[in-house]
Amino acid sequence: MKQEETIDKGVSRRAALKLLGAQIGLAAAGCSKPSEEIVPYVRMPERLVPGMPLRFATTLPLSGFGRGVMCTSVEGRPIKIEGNPLHPASLGATDVFAEAAVLSLYDPDRSQVVRHAGEISTWEAFAAELSAVIGNSATRGVDGLRLLTGPITSPTLLRQIGSLRNRYPKFVWHVHDPLENGAARDGAVLAFERPLLSVPQFRASDIIVSFDADPLGPGVSQIANARGLSARRRVRKSSPTSARLYVIEASPSLTGANADHRLALPPDRIAALVVGLGRQLGADLPDPHLAEAEATLLEAIHRDLAPHAGRGIVLVGPTQPAEIHAIAHWINGQIRAPVDLFEPPGNGVPPGTLSDLVRDLEAGKAESVVIIDCNPAHEAPPALGFASALRRSKFRVHVGSYADETAAICDWHIPQSHALESWSDLRAFDGTASLVQPLIAPLYATHSSHELLAILDQRGEKSDYEIVRDSWRGNAGSQDFEAWWRRALHDGVIAGSAPAKVTPSPKVPSITTLPASTRPSLVLRPDPSIFDGAFANNAWLQELPKPLTKEVWGNTVALSTADAERLGVAEGEVLRLTVDGQFIEVPARIDSRQASGVFSTTLGYGRKAAGRIGDGLGVNAYALRSAPRARRGEANWAMAPLTVSKTGERRFVPSTQHQFTLDGEPQEVFRSYTLPEFLGLRSPSDEPRLESFFPVSEGGEPRWGMVIDTSLCIGCNACVVACQVENNSPVVGPEEIALGRGMHWLRVDSYELGRDSGDRIGFQPVPCMHCEAAPCEPVCPVEASVHDSEGLNVQVYNRCIGTRFCQANCPYKVRRFNYFGYADGQEYAGLGGEVMRLHNNPDVTVRARGVMEKCTFCVQRISRARRNAEKVHRGIADGEVVTACQASCPTSAISFGDLSEPQAAVSALRKEPHHYELLGHLNTKPRTTYLAQIRNPGETTKAKP
Amino acid sequence: MAQLFRPGADSIARCVLIAIAVAPLVYLAVTYAVVLSPEVTGQNITITQPVPFSHEHHVGGLGLDCRFCHTGVESSAVAGLPATETCMTCHSQIWTQAEMLAPVRASFEHGVPLRWERIDRLPDYVYFDHSIHVAKGVGCTTCHGAVNEMPLMRQSAPLTMAWCLDCHRDPAPSLRPNEAIFSTSWTPPADQRDRGKTLLSENGIDVAHLADCSVCHR
């Protein structure tokens, strides 16, 4: 609502650069005091007060779907993304991709100019050639014009494509989605006779059974799923219940990590279990011949689902064929599962596939191809032969944020504006639409897809602003459109735009044979950090430790301990994986939680034209994707047969955690109880307090404290990136990580709790503990590490001389040292570019080389809240200070507040029976404390391997 | 054997020994003096500006309120410098041909901002917030000096940490009533200490927090 005027009146790029100039001046100010300029505006933009941040609602895309966000902008620079509570795909939280979007915006490797045949060209030249080509085609009815895009939910884009279709009757739109779950769509067709989308409502569930699905893993509905599940797992003294999660999966996923019962099985056995469950519920299906462990687990699931009619959900993942999805739909129907079904967004005619396009290209039927915002040259299965087919077209245009692999095989490359630079709209995974509004004028001469489609449509050049508004003019109804528009922008969500739910009855597909057992097989997963590869040049994401492996800057192939022993493979040994004659060579990682006979790796790596950050990292697993097959959609997720051979090479992908098992006194580190055990716990106030030589001083008020619920933490990492963005934490690069360095203030430790704990992973976010008796403080010789009167353990960067005694003496090892000027002149790869300074949070010092830093409990946010409160002579309310990690958390696992306030949420949490201090026996009196993980396994069953 | 040294050598030797002992102390004293000198702190040093703007004339003479130009001072961390259009509110009417205002007119005409030299400079790691100081009873002239008497602006305080702490540890002598915040003529009354104490409690200033490192550094 505010943004509209701001943009219209022009917080121009120049304005941003002016401030940039001031910023650089500030940064250069050293001891010798070089002169420093103040550059005021010529005309003051309305509502902008220098130094005051503004927040705007917008929407960020992921796989074509939108997640609503609130973006903080300082003097025209978007610097921080947070969740939009009103948006169904955010609910106030974020995921790693949303948090990292700001870095992509300022990425200096982004494409900045129009290129023709590799040479710098202009938009005008392109428009001229395009109209010539289209004009030429037009005389022949635009026979050969093809549009290839990624998945699209944007109503405006769909409208524009529909318009193109009307204008050129033979025009065809193709969609390429490397992460497509085709089997699910086909399964829905089998069950409902139409490709319905299904959205499970975890919030309303007691029993969740996941057959290789990963609802908590990275994806468009991750946040909503996690929010929903957390609502059913928030175990408190007052509500000692928890939903039960069964996961049967081929390779470790976040969902599996959070399971109460987990069984690792190859994909074909998982299918057998679904068939078995169908049979148990009365479907006419062949006998799956279950092994004992499988049968025991299935029995337990069946026994659990029966009494929870209407509160049980069965989910099936993309590795399963369409029939299995259909059976799951049927099962969900039988148990009245809380799953919403609705029609997928579209514009009437379903788009063609990439295979269709390749076929047409080879047949010479596609003369002109416009590729928008997708990278099939990297992602398409090699067997499809996309690149060679594309070369047969006469006119190839690529529109994208990067001059990537696909741009390299096109004649024209048009730089695309970032989502934070352009107007658009998007639908969430549940169909809710919301607007995308720019937070900054395009940094470079970039264009939006809307502008491009508009000139394709030849209805005159129009700004994306006008195009998007045109799409919604009809929606205002009786309201004044401007008011409606402002409301939609302000809320970040368009009320009533979600499609109606449908309630068809599913039917059981008729199958006679079960999927054949072919082992070893290969299972692919989207990468938890760089997803499908589109984020490959985002250094924050590349350096984000993957939740389960803690690997960064690359990918590995995971194999089970049994397979490793059988093949004689050691950690780091490079394996050659061959499928259908295509092979890749990936370093091995032995994972005890991997299903035997299954090798798994993640997609997105092996980029060749991603940029300075992403190039040459990892191995491209898309290369192993087999060509599209019926009933499995375009994108294959499980491949067999797989041939594995050793290359004799060893290569290690750097990782940030090297031991995943707890030893010594696990109770001091990570506590995990079953629900019955929880009920028997004493209240923490009954526990004896440790004695100390020193007088007890709890400090002044407010007494800031944080409580982290490890039952709720799903390990998604959003907090880690949120912290990095908020606090200007630099990236160090793979070489430094390999040396054991890194700058994340907040890390999520993951522990394998073992089979006795249901194979669950313990996720423990570890920020600074802000110990009241902080071991780091008395050892600092210069008072750089000290306490403030509100109990924060503060690190005064400008006083720090870098003895590192504090970190040596920190039992939690939460301090991070700038061995080089990671943010201060010795940046990794292109991260030192001038434009990169724009992402910095002006409220947080950019640390110099040689100083120690660490979590501050977002002291800048505390300070802002304090100043705001003090200006009007009031106290800080509970919930007024929200730390960056807390704000991002999709499960609200992190609480922060004033411990001296008995009514504060944190005070209540500290009284929970499963509350504990990390390494409490050291008597450091941490202000960050934990709630133990509560598992809810079934009583009579125990999943056996 | 002949004498190696002349009789005067003894005195020289004594002087050398004493110098060795005294040199570190002298070094300390000299550096301390240098660090506090205006050459290093910038105190009272006038900097050449693109336009020789006179606070003496505008504030002292015309009686403009500080907030007329420094609009952010009550709401934001930075007080802000006026946009060129603020200057032009008057100077499109008066002194329209003045030579010294040529840069202002050029800026307005071409949309190129004026580039002022910063006068009161704090290091990057110091987070100073104008609005909270103004809200709590610290007047403009307390830190910026009698700007109404400055034909050209200069930094009137040393802006060292010790100087900041003087007030943060004991704000009472520097606090003034709300209505006098923007006054350039305010001088502490005789019973300032008592009045300051009253203002401390009225404004809810918790002195115990004020010398925390995290108040200014983060």
Added chain:
Amino acid sequence: MSLTLPARNASGSSRAHSLLPATMTDQAITGAIADPLLRRGAGRGWWIAFAFALLGAFAMVATMALVFMRGIGVLGNNKNVVWGVPIANYVWWIGIGNAGTLISALLLLTRQDWRASINRFAETMTLFAVAIAGLFPILHLGRPQYFYWLFPYPNSMTLWPQWRSALVWDFWAILSYLLFSIVFWYAGMLPDLATFRDRAESRRAQLVYGALALGWRGSASQWRAHRMFYTTMAALAVPLVCSVHSIVGLDFAASLMPGWQETIFPPYFVVGAMFSGFAMVVILAAALRQGFRYEALLTPRHFEAMAIIILASSLIMTLSYATEWFNGWYSGKSAERGEVAFSFTGTYALLFYAQLLCNCLLPQILWWPTLRRRLIPLVLVSFGVLVGMWLERILIIWNTLSRGYLASARQTFHMTGADWSLLLSPLGLFAFLFLISVRVLPSISMHEVKELRHEEAQS
């Protein structure tokens, strides 16, 4: 601890001429010590050694420049093992540095007559070793340009050092110890400088030594004051030395990390310092003896006495290690026990066994009198001890910081090229300084040797 010499020398009556040959008259002693410096040029051996040492000194300067300019990221320290080679070097060099003054003072107070021949160069060794040791805490800082913030001086920030930090204690300990050692060394050398002044042939040497001797005349009243001062200094030196290395031990012991938080650290560090210090003195004595033909001044009896101290120290070190392991177990804490187990079986186990071999087993050959009276075995043992003691220091750091409390924070240290250079090149710098000093300053105390000879003659 009491250090007794073989019985035949213990009583005054049988000590006559036992340490120094009868041919060593006052004149001969002066000549033997002063003339190689004042009347003869340096030999080829010295020049060759000097060339190598110069190379090492340059390497040290280059490494320091690299560390200062690129940042300490060039070293292998990582986010959890935040300390590494510079700190180990610091402890090692300060250990070497402790020995000189300790030897000189302790042996003076306990009236060990063999002290006279070794105390001067041991003190010289102390000065250079402490000076080099003092470089490392600065070198390991992230922002070495601000090291002076450890000093309490009036400043515009109104900030002071944080006196509870072991690093501040370190700062004062090193500073005090270095200055104290300089005073002790210089005062002890005053009469010898006067000898050099009087014996030098060139006018320039006369003037330089003359100025340095401050006009020392050797009058009885001067000797009397000198002795009073010198013995008082020796009495102060012993607690000072013990406190210095105890404080270095407190760098670790005053923490709460497993494997560090141990009350045994201060005494065990002091003994460790003496252990490595004597090893270094043995090596330097052997080199001087060969280089300057000091056979008459540095006799097998000197070496034997030092060998016995090395042996005794080795036993104490072994006991300390055993105590550490026992306490680790006895504490009942899994982190402490795990730490001990980690040192035996963890990442650095091989280095740990090498340390035990060098510090505990190797010196045991000195039980054989024939071996400890021979130069080559003794020097080899000394080299072993020096290596073993460095390993001990680096493993104290690596083992604790690589393991720590949290399983998730375990991390291995990897040495970089700069680490190796920083480890080895200070030896070159030390050799460089020491070689220069033995060419220009009396490396054996002439007046004390003469006094010893006089006392022997009297009795």
Added chain:
Amino acid sequence: MTRVVIAEFGTAHDQIEALRRLDAEGFEALDAMSPYRVAEVESYLPRPRLTIRPHMALAGFGIAAFAYGLQWFSAAIAYPINSGARPLNSWPVFLLVPFEVGILAAAIAGFVALLVSCGLPRLHHPLFAYPGIERASQDRFFVLIIPPSDAGSRLALERLLFGAAALSLGEAQT
């Protein structure tokens, strides 16, 4: 400026013997010079009270007290900062620095006192002009005697000294 008789001896033994005889004969020995400390000579020579140790003690304890005071002032008064919840005046650990600097101060004070007691620096001293005195720091031993006023005693002195194996005899200013 006093005139003294200087006798040179070849060994410390001769020097001691000469002093013993001088003392017995009632001559007043002013000082002795030797290349090392000959403890036995001191009983025959004037022994003014030495104040080196009191000065060292004074400086040592004084500076130590100052150091403690500085720590207390800076940590508890000037800028009281909560460091790991430790008491502002953490006296046990505040004793370490005073100990170190106290010893340093004692050493420096002692050295200054030594120089003062020895009358150093004294680069130019009349005795340095005495021929052969350079061997006083190498291998010769000298005795300085206040010359008797009457010629008879003077002769007795000379006889005594030569009898005590003096190598040479002379007069000098001191």
